Every structure is written in structure tokens, then in C-alpha cells.
């Protein structure tokens with residue numbers, strides 16, 4: 241592919257980073273039918289659609305139980321609480337993630353303790369966990385960032401030795417596999433976000449916790465509904481955090497398409513990598529042997545990231561930085577007293593990562609145009 245495109249219409253077309261309208265154009269009729277079904281039932285909370293979605297997602301993730309909640313953030317808060325995390329406890333997590341992974345810990349009055357990431361996968365480095373664990377550590381959160389599973393064998397072995405529950409933050413990686421096992425099936429509990437731009441996105445906020453333990457599932461059902469064990473009888477303080485029937489019905493439609501969408505994402509990623517690998521100075525995503533990446537994001541690394549992003553914006557190519565500020569340097573965690581240099585791999589990633597346009601409906605010529613623009617910038 242040459243660095244200069246002929247002046248075709250494609251050369252002037254905007255390539256968005258994500259295009260939900262393209263997806264709606266292909267499944268709109270199915271979605272409207274599902275929403276109409278809920279309207280006809282006039283049952284909006286804790287009904288048949290939610291229960292069916294819980295079963296279907298649990299099956300998809302290869303676990304016994306699913307508990308629908310109002311968001312991925314709530315899924316994390318409730319999962320941590322169900323695992324026994326309370327005020328004053330410490331929870332290990334990577335500093336390179338969406339802030340919700342940390343704020344869920346803080347919401348319970350517990351302390352996030354950061355462990356640096358691997359520079360090649362952007363996921364938690366188990367060796368770093370060993371350096372940061374203390375007698376107050378009560379749980380560990382493994383984030384499967386961008387759709388790539390974390391190093392679960394090492395994380396599970398580390399947690400088992402210390403009898404720590406493992407919470408998978410599977411907000412970005414539903415459908416991914418680690419040595420054949422689905423993400424969400426390996427930890428004690430796993431948390432899913434159905435935020436609209438996720439690989440399986442609702443038309444609003446929604447989330448789910450999945451697990452194998454019937455006791456944990458029961459506890460989560462209680463916690464999401466005011467701590468009620470029977471109608472109007474509460475055993476402990478809980479939340480109002482339920483996944484509503486309209487979102488559940490929409491998600492059930494979209495779940496039927498998820499595997500096909502995933503294959504499209506993977507083939508777009510392979511095409512990007514084929515076009516970009518000869519491009520010096522661009523590091524394409526690394527998928528370790530035996531892992532299946534679902535490319536919630538296709539994230540490259542370049543030293544002059546900000547200049548590249550501005551250049552691509554000028555060429556009407558949408559890109560995004562997930563995430564520009566590692567958690568330990570965010571104002572929310574100023575009181576923890578961290579400074580630049582504490583987690584060098586997270587800090588460097590925050591300066592260099594750039595997520596290119598990625599969605600199932602992306603077209604071959606759009607990918608080629610993005611790659612051309614990148615090659616033009618890199619010279």
C-alpha cells in the first residue's frame with residue numbers, strides 16, 4: 241500500500257474510532273422487536289429478560305451463575321464486597337486501567353495498592369504483585385485490558401498461595417480466551433461492563449457479575465437489591481443496582497451476534513498488523529501464545545503519540561488514548577503519595593498508546609487508509 245492515496249472519495253471520508261450507528265443499521269429491526277416485547281410485558285425490573293440474559297451470559301463465559309447489575313463499576317463494587325473486602329483492607333490492581341477499577345475499591349473504604357504492568361501486554365505483572373502484597377491485602381483484581389487476557393496462571397498461583405480471592409475485571413474482554421478458558425471463568429468472580437461502546441454494549445449503562453459459587457451468586461443477588469433476603473426484609477445494607485429489562489432484551493439480541501463481531505474484530509486486527517508491521521517506530525499489539533485477544537481496542541505504541549493523534553485527526557481518522565493518566569498519578573489518589581517513576585511501565589504506556597478505529601463494521605479500505613496515514617506520518 242503506497243503512502244500517497246489517489247484523491248478518491250475514500251481519501252476524504254471520516255474514519256471514526258467507533259461507529260455504533262453502523263451496528264444499529266444492521267440489527268435495528270431485531271432491537272426494536274426486543275424493546276417492543278418488553279413494552280408489551282410492562283415488566284421493567286428483575287423480570288424474564290434479565291433472568292434469561294443472566295443464564296445466557298453465564299453460559300457464554302463458561303460459569304454457573306450471572307447476576308445482572310446496573311454497570312460494570314457496580315459489578316466491581318458488589319463483587320469485591322461479596323468477596324469480603326471492607327474498609328481498611330488493601331486490594332492489588334494495575335495502575336493502567338480505567339479509573340473504575342480503582343474507584344470500586346475506594347467506594348468500599350478499602351485501599352488500592354498498585355502493581356505495575358507488563359510493557360508488552362499492558363496487563364498486570366504477577367512479579368510486581370509479589371513486591372506489593374502485605375498482610376492487609378484482601379483481594380486482587382486482574383484486568384483484561386483492551387480485550388487481551390491477563391497472565392492468569394501466574395496470578396491464580398500467586399493468589400492461591402496467599403488465599404486471596406481473584407476478581408477478573410472483564411469489562412473489556414468478554415469472549416476472550418486464556419489457554420482455551422474464557423475470561424470470566426478463571427477468578428472467583430468476574431465483572432462485565434455493558435457500557436455502549438464495549439464489545440457487547442447495551443443502549444445505556446448495564447453490567448454483570450459472573451461466578452461459579454452458588455453462595456457468592458446468592459450474596460450478589462441480595463447486595464444488588466438493598467440487602468433484601470425476602471421482600472422488605474433486609475439483612476445488611478445493599479444497593480439498588482439492577483439491570484433493567486429493556487437493556488437485558490437488547491443485550492440478548494446482541495449476544496447472538498457477538499461471536500461473529502469478534503471474528504470481524506480479529507480479522508481487522510490482523511489486517512492492521514499486516515499493514516503496520518513494516519512501519520518502523522510503531523509497536524503493534526502483542527498476543528502471547530495460547531491467548532485469544534478480542535480487540536475491544538487495537539492499540540499501538542509510538543513515541544510521538546500526541547503528534548500522531550493530532551495528525552490523524554487532521555486526516556479525519558478518529559483515535560483515542562486509553563488511558564492518558566495512570567491511576568497512581570490521578571488527583572483521586574494524591575493522598576496515596578505516589579510520584580512519577582513509581583510505576584514506570586504504566587507511565588510510559590500512558591504516554592505512548594493510541595487506539596485506532598476498531599469496530600466490527602470497519603471496512604478494508606478504511607483500515608488501509610488509516611495505515612496509509614500512519615505510514616505517511618512515520619515517514
Ligand SMILES: Cc1ncc(COP(=O)(O)O)c(C=O)c1O
Nearest residue numbers: 311312313338340341411433435
Ligand atoms: C477496565 C474497566 N473496568 C471497569 C469499567 C466500568 O464499567 P462501567 O462503565 O460499565 O461502569 C470499565 C468501563 O468503562 C472498564 O473499561
